Amino acid sequence: MPSPRERSVVSIDGRDIVVNTVLTTELESDLPGNSRRVQFVARLTSLLGVALFVLLAIEGISVPFTGQLLAWHVVVGIMLIPLMSAKIVVTSYRFVLYYTRRVDFKKAGPPWMPLRIIGPLLIASTVVMMSSGVALIVVGPSSSSEGLWFALHRDSFIAWFIFTAIHVLAYVLRASSVSLRDLRRLRATTTELTQDTWYRVMIVVVVLGIGIGLSSRFGPMIHVWETVLRARLLGH
Numbered sequence: 001m002p003s004p005r006e007r008s009v010v011s012i013d014g015r016d017i018v019v020n021t022v023l024t025t026e027l028e029s030d031l032p033g034n035s036r037r038v039q040f041v042a043r044l045t046s047l048l049g050v051a052l053f054v055l056l057a058i059e060g061i062s063v064p065f066t067g068q069l070l071a072w073h074v075v076v077g078i079m080l081i082p083l084m085s086a087k088i089v090v091t092s093y094r095f096v097l098y099y100t101r102r103v104d105f106k107k108a109g110p111p112w113m114p115l116r117i118i119g120p121l122l123i124a125s126t127v128v129m130m131s132s133g134v135a136l137i138v139v140g141p142s143s144s145s146e147g148l149w150f151a152l153h154r155d156s157f158i159a160w161f162i163f164t165a166i167h168v169l170a171y172v173l174r175a176s177s178v179s180l181r182d183l184r185r186l187r188a189t190t191t192e193l194t195q196d197t198w199y200r201v202m203i204v205v206v207v208l209g210i211g212i213g214l215s216s217r218f219g220p221m222i223h224v225w226e227t228v229l230r231a232r233l234l235g236h
Contacts, residue, residue, distance in 0.1 A: 006041065006120050015195075017124070018137055027145070027186050029161045034104065034107065034108045035104035035107075035108075036192070036196070037104060038104050038107075038108045039196075040104055040199075041090060041187060041199070042094075042108075042178065043178055043179070043182045043196075043197075043200055044090055044203065045087065045090050045175075046171075046175040046176075046178040046182070047179045047182065047200050047201070047204050048083060048086055048087040048090065048204060048207075049087065049175040050169060050175050050176055050179045051083055051208065052080070052083050052084065053172065053175075054060060055076060055079060055080050055083065056080065056164075058076050059073065059077060059080065067229050070222060070225055070226050070229060071186075071222050074133075074137060074215070074218055074221075074222050075215045075218070075222075076215075077130070077133055078134070078211065078215035078218055079208070079211035079212060079214070079215050079216050080211065081130050081134075081211065081214065082132070082207045082208075082210040082211045082214065083207055083208065083209050083211060084126055085129065086203070086207045088123055088126070089109045091119070095119075097109055110113065112170070113168075115166075115167070115170055118163050118166055118167060119129065121159070121163050122160070122163040122164060122167055125156050125159040125160035125163055126160055127199065128152060128156040129153060129156040129157050129160045132149050132152035132153040132156060133153050135149045136149040136150055136153055137218060137222070137225065138221065140224055140225070141168040141224065141225055141228040141229075142228075147186055170199070183197065183201075184198065185197045186198065186201070
C-alpha cells in the first residue's frame with residue numbers, strides 16, 4: 001500500500017491530491033527512513049503549529065469584539081509573535097536546506113506545490129499584520145498615523161486569514177497527529193527520540209515564556225487604548 005507521500009504524487013486527479021493532502025495524518029518529512037535532523041524539524045514545526053492553532057483560536061474569539069476585549073486581543077496577539085517567529089525560522093531552515101540540496105532534506109521531499117506558493121505569502125502577511133498591530137498599540141490612539149497602521153493591520157489580517165485557512169486545512173490533521181505521537185514518547189524510557197522530544201517541548205515552552213514576558217510590557221499602552229475606545233463607544 002503506497003505511503004501518503006506516494007499517493008499524493010502518483011494521483012493524476014487534482015481532487016485526489018487535495019483530499020490526500022488534507023486527510024493524511026503523516027508529514028512527508030516525518031516518514032520512516034528520514035534522518036533524525038529532518039524528523040526533528042518536522043516534529044518541531046508540528047508542535048509549534050499546534051501551539052499556534054490553540055492561541056489563534058483564543059485570539060479569534062476577541063476579533064469581533066476588539067472594542068470590549070482589547071486587553072485580551074493585545075495580550076494574546078503579543079504572545080503569538082514569538083511563536084510565529086519561531087515557526088517562520090524553523091520552516092525557513094527547512095526551505096534553505098532543501099533548496100541548497102542537502103541530501104536528507106532532498107530525500108524527504110518538499111510540501112505540495114500550492115502550499116509552497118502560499119508559504120511566502122503567509123509569512124509576508126503575518127509580518128505585516130503583527131508589526132502593524134504592535135505599531136498601532138505603540139503610537140497610541142492620538143497619533144496622526146493611527147489610521148495608516150489600523151488600515152494596514154485590518155487589510156493584512158484579511159489576507160493572512162485567507163492564507164492561514166488554507167494552510168490550517170492542509171496541516172491540522174497532520175500536525176496534531178504527529179505532535180500527539182511525539183508527546184507520547186515522553187513516557188518512554190530514555191532514548192535519543194525521547195530526548196529530542198524533550199528538546200522540542202522545552203523550545204515551545206521557552207518561546208511561550210518569551211511571549212508572556214513581552215505581553216506584560218504592554219499593560220500601560222493597553223490602558224490608554226481602552227480609555228479612548230470606551231469614550232468612542234459612548235460617543236464622547
